[in-house]
Amino acid sequence: MGLIVQKYGGSSLADKERILNVARRIVETKRDGNKVIAIVSAMGKTTDKLIQMAREISEVPPKREMDRLLSTGEQISMSLLAMAIQAMGEKAISLSGPQAGIMTDAYHSKARIKNVAADRLKKELEEDNIIIVAGFQGENADYDITTLGRGGSDTSAVAIAAAVDADLCEIFTDVDGVYSCDPRIVPKAKKLKVVSYDEMLELAILGAKVLQHRSVELAKTHKVAVHVRSSFNHNLGTVVKEDTSMEHNGIITGIAHDFNVAKVVVFGVPDKPGIAARIFGEISKLDINIQMIVQSAQTENMNDIAFTCSIEEAKEAQDALEKVVKEIGARSVVITDNLAKVSIVGAGMMTHTNIASRMFSALAGAGVNIDMISTSEITISVIVESDKCQDAVQALAKEFDLLENK
Ligand code: ADP
Ligand code: ASP
Ligand code: MG
Numbered sequence: 001m002g003l004i005v006q007k008y009g010g011s012s013l014a015d016k017e018r019i020l021n022v023a024r025r026i027v028e029t030k031r032d033g034n035k036v037i038a039i040v041s042a043m044g045k046t047t048d049k050l051i052q053m054a055r056e057i058s059e060v061p062p063k064r065e066m067d068r069l070l071s072t073g074e075q076i077s078m079s080l081l082a083m084a085i086q087a088m089g090e091k092a093i094s095l096s097g098p099q100a101g102i103m104t105d106a107y108h109s110k111a112r113i114k115n116v117a118a119d120r121l122k123k124e125l126e127e128d129n130i131i132i133v134a135g136f137q138g139e140n141a142d143y144d145i146t147t148l149g150r151g152g153s154d155t156s157a158v159a160i161a162a163a164v165d166a167d168l169c170e171i172f173t174d175v176d177g178v179y180s181c182d183p184r185i186v187p188k189a190k191k192l193k194v195v196s197y198d199e200m201l202e203l204a205i206l207g208a209k210v211l212q213h214r215s216v217e218l219a220k221t222h223k224v225a226v227h228v229r230s231s232f233n234h235n236l237g238t239v240v241k242e243d244t245s246m247e248h249n250g251i252i253t254g255i256a257h258d259f260n261v262a263k264v265v266v267f268g269v270p271d272k273p274g275i276a277a278r279i280f281g282e283i284s285k286l287d288i289n290i291q292m293i294v295q296s297a298q299t300e301n302m303n304d305i306a307f308t309c310s311i312e313e314a315k316e317a318q319d320a321l322e323k324v325v326k327e328i329g330a331r332s333v334v335i336t337d338n339l340a341k342v343s344i345v346g347a348g349m350m351t352h353t354n355i356a357s358r359m360f361s362a363l364a365g366a367g368v369n370i371d372m373i374s375t376s377e378i379t380i381s382v383i384v385e386s387d388k389c390q391d392a393v394q395a396l397a398k399e400f401d402l403l404e405n406k
Contacts, residue, residue: 002167003125004029007039007135007157011174012231013077014044022172022231023084026130030090035125037164039135039157040081042073047136047150063108067137067147071097074134074153082132092130095120097137097145101163102156104138104146107287111146112214113138113155116163125164133160151212158215162222169219171211171228177237178203178210178228180402181255185390188403192238192249199253199345200240202379206343207258216240251348251355252400257393258341259386261291262314263372265306266321268331271298275328279305282320288313291341292374292383308372308383311337339371340389343381344396356380358399366395 006029008022022038029036042050050069054061061069078094085092101117124131135153140146148155154171161169178200179189195203197220204213210228219226219240229237269275276295283290288309296304309317314335321333349355359380363370368391372383384392397403 001033001035003035003037003164004168004170005037005039005157005161005164005166006170006172007153008041008081008231009153009171009173010041010044010046012172013040013042013081018231019043019077019080019084023081023088025172025231026081026085027088027090030130035128037121037125037131037133037160037166038081039133039153039160040074040077041135041153042070043077043080046073046076064144067108067145070147071134071137071145074136078132078134085130085132090130091128092132093124094132094134095124096134097156098139098143100131100133100160102138102159104140104148106140106142106146108144108146110149110287111138111140113148113159113218116159118160118163121160121164148214149212151209152214154212154215155218158218158222158224158226161224162218166224169224169226171215171226172231173210173228174230174232175210176230176233176235178208178240178254180253181393181397182208182257185257186394186397186403189397190402190404192253193236194239194241195249195253196347197240197242198378199249199347202343202345202376203254203256206256206345206379206381207260207341208254208256211240250346250401251352252344252346252396252402253348254345255393255396255400255402256341256343256345257389258343259389260310260312261308261339261341261383262311262335262337263306263308263339263383264314264317264321264333264335265304266325266330266333267304268302269305270329271301271303276305278328279321279324280307282324283307283317286313286316286320288317292372292381294372306372308339308341338386339383340386340392341381341383342389342392342396343379344400345379346400347378349378349380359396362395362399363392366391368392368395
């Protein structure tokens with residue numbers, strides 16, 4: 001008898017039939033002799049619809065109210081699923097994030113889990129309940145509801161699995177596991193049997209939304225093995241774990257892409273000490289996640305400073321920088337957002353030297369122009385025009401042998 005944490009994503013709960021399918025899977029797991037905690041996302045595109053509704057009411061919805069609103073999506077699915085399970089003859093109880101003891105920091109819309117006070121979860125398990133928890137939400141020190149950022153139910157699931165010391169954490173989604181690249185844009189992508197925490201973390205940070213990156217961070221810290229699999233069949237999926245040295249994925253494990261990228265350029269920045277600190281000091285006050293920074297070569301004691309971040313954050317950054325631009329005597333601040341980021345990820349990069357040149361040649365061969373480049377120990381990312389993104393991913397998948405042979 002084990003304790004199993006399962007997470008079901010929005011597409012797995014999109015309508016009545018799918019909710020009943022998930023209920024059956026959970027009941028099956030329970031009847032196999034396990035205790036079950038299931039974490040749920042909002043049904044289908046509910047979160048997007050709620051965001052749209054808020055924007056129709058207010059141009060910049062207050063973040064506290066936004067979190068209150070978005071948290072309702074998960075609360076609908078948790079209640080419906082608990083009802084479905086009870087109708088199948090099993091004991092079940094639904095809990096919101098705060099009721100499940102998920103405590104977060106204060107940042108509305110991208111809160112981090114600080115602690116899971118698991119007493120209530122343990123009590124309900126002792127009473128033989130199947131527990132359904134609303135994902136993506138917690139409570140801050142002021143007892144206000146917070147949300148964990150898009151895709152945050154993955155993080156709720158891993159945090160709960162760690163807190164109750166679960167034997168297994170299964171993430172059920174709408175694809176069969178983690179693939180070498182997004183199977184929706186490269187249908188012949190290879191399914192990975194295993195992937196290491198470090199590689200999965202990079203893939204997730206760089207845009208592979210199959211797992212929210214914070215869930216991978218937590219899984220690594222608490223050594224939770226995560227099994228990503230489909231809720232529509234019983235195939236084995238992908239195990240995300242520490243050591244994958246027995247199973248080789250090749251030099252490059254995967255490719256991530258991200259359309260939610262904007263470039264912010266501050267033109268005509270005076271070339272003197274303290275200017276970059278002033279610009280990025282202002283940005284850091286907004287808790288914006290900067291991805292790449294490039295400073296152009298200096299001409300006539302001026303240069304341009306460009307950085308990338310998400311499209312929503314770029315607008316916030318531009319507003320904040322208008323004031324700084326005047327103060328430091330720079331020319332202007334301009335956003336470009338018809339861009340995408342394409343990244344290759346693989347631990348093999350640490351021991352192979354020609355990866356960057358192979359990547360750039362493959363992109364050139366596919367007619368893809370590179371706007372910006374950044375590298376880390378196990379990744380190389382490039383910014384390209386968004387309508388070249390698919391060609392870029394496909395060319396790189398071919399170059400690095402990431403396609404199924406069939
Ligand atoms: P859920 O609603 O179950 O949380 P998501 O839409 O958040 O599902 O994540 C699953 C999606 O992630 C897939 O439908 C797929 O398009 C996308 N995805 C991106 N990169 C990958 C990858 N490398 N492997 C698998 N899926 C990926
Ligand atoms: N419903 C939230 C979202 O759409 C959280 C999640 O699905 O994990 O981002
Ligand atoms: Mg998701």
